[in-house]
Amino acid sequence: MNRPLSIVFIGLSVSSSWGNGHATTYRSLMRGLASQGHELHFIERDVPWYAEHRDLPDPEFCKLSYYENADEITRFEKEIVSADAVILGSYVPDGQLVIDRVARMQPRLFCFYDIDTPVTMAALDRGEETFLARRQVPFFDIYYSFSGGEVLTRLERDYGAQRAEALYCSVDAERYRPTGEAIEWELGYLGTYSPDRQPVLDRLLLEPARALPDRKFVVAGSQYPKDIDWPDNVDRIDHLPPEEHPSFYSRQKFTVNVTRADMVAAGWSPSVRLFEAAACATPIISDRWRGIEEVLPEGEAILLADDTRQVIDWLCNSTREERAAIGNSARDRVLKNHTGEARARELVATLRDAGAGTSHYAKAV
Incomplete structure (x- = not known):
């Protein structure tokens, strides 16, 4: 032994x-x-x-x-x-x-x-x-x-x-799980500011927020420049301690995954936030990079967005059942392979x- x-x-x-x-x-x-x-x-x-x-x-x-x-x-x-x-x-x-x-x-x-x-x-x-x-x-x-x-x-x-x-x-499976709280935000993002991620965050979250001013969005994370033009319907949380992450993810209809440029270029670089959101069964909208479908298959366990229009379509037209199927599939895969x-x-x-x-x-x- x-x-x-x-x-x-x-x-x-x-x-x-x-x-x-x-x-x-x-x-x-x-x-x-x-x-x-x-x-x-x-x-x-x-x-x-x-x-x-x-x-x-x-x-x-x-x-x-x-x-x-x-x-x-x-x-x-x-x-x-x-x-x-x-x-x-x-x-x-x-x-x-x-x-x-x-x-x-x-x-x-x-x-x-x-x-x-x-x-x-x-x-x-x-x-x-x-x-x-x-x-x-x-x-x-x-x-x-x-x-x-x-x-x-x-x-x-x-x-x-x-x-x-x-x-x-x-992901720590004991700490990251659905909380059952009511949905508060259409779409959210958790991550520290990075200049190479910001254009993608603009495309996948801020532009949809501007197009849907009657819906609420959220961005949590530190070190964002003061001159960013946040839409009025985007809540800002400067720091979210890990023990509050499950509640944060569980209150989103969708969450966004945004990857640094060097990691997109290299591929096969799933972030901890990807696994955390999946463990909470929150359906994920992500940027696209090589290898992501080996972790979470597109259309089954994750949605891969190339432009703002796709995000708006999913926010406006997806059903609760469709979102639950994607979120639960991602959770099952992460609990099996990525704890x-x-x-x-x-x-x-x-x-x-x-x-x-x-x-x-x-x-x-």
Whole structure:
């Protein structure tokens, strides 16, 4: 019988979900791992923004520690060296320095979890190495990628990854489910502002709102510029903590999924919001990208929109039964394949295949 694994995560943040989707991704995965008996330690940089907006300062599923700067990561050397695996995430502040310092400690298994893979690859192609240097990609025993499909081949062939594995985001099925509340909004969106997403949000939500001024819409998320011309019938919520997400989704007739441009170009990059909305059985209207139908089939479990007219047509002409069929189909698929428990099993299987939990060994980096 396999013994539980000890895993150290070094990531952007698990304590605060303000302005980042990493926290909900880590929380779902780590709850899944903890439910299967694994021992977890999450280490994050103590930065003012997250320190001022912590909505999970004492997680029940892991030990949580903070460090002040890249040099201070050495405080955790004993735990890093003794862990079965160390998983360092994308967008860690001063990530290059942290990676080099951890690599010198020679952890038993050293892995990277890229929750922004297409963005990372585009940055490396431009010569930008803010949190990961191209020379460091081969350091990792396994490069876990938020994106699957062709991206995995490119990571190994073009960037030198030893082994690339898809590790999609996931949803906490215990926390994300339909609440049964009355519909309040025709269409909603949850996501932090991003300049490359905004034109698509305009096309799929703001323009329909302008065309249907007697109906209510909503956009939740932080960091939106003050000069955006929000229609009067669009409610704005600056921040929505994760515990309020199910209620938010359940009060929408439809919800919009909008994908960053680099991820559209790469394909196979389902966001955590996609899985969360589906788990709440809220019918989803999404932009189109390669691989999305492998997650949620078009017309059966999701609607893919190319223009404003399609969105208006669905809002005005779909029946309750049609919407319920799409939402329930998406929920069934996500609960089967994309929960935190399912993702935890995938992660552990690849870690064990790479040697975690067996005899300890030394390796040169």
